[in-house]
Amino acid sequence: LTSRVLERGFTLVPLKLYIKDSLAKVEVALAKGKKLYDKRESIARHETEREIERAIKGQKLGRR
Known part of the structure; x- marks a missing residue:
């Protein structure tokens, strides 16, 4: 897990935080970041949704 996080593009994402037997526990997931073209696509989609709204x-x- 540690070696994967040290690789470029991977990160640990906390999913759940809870207390069990007086210990705080965190459920985590290993996630890979978006590629540049995915980011551009997401930004473009978000901007068009905002324009529509x-x-x-x-x-x-205007109707009032």
């Missing part, structure tokens, strides 16, 4: 909100405000 703004347009809908603008139409609702």
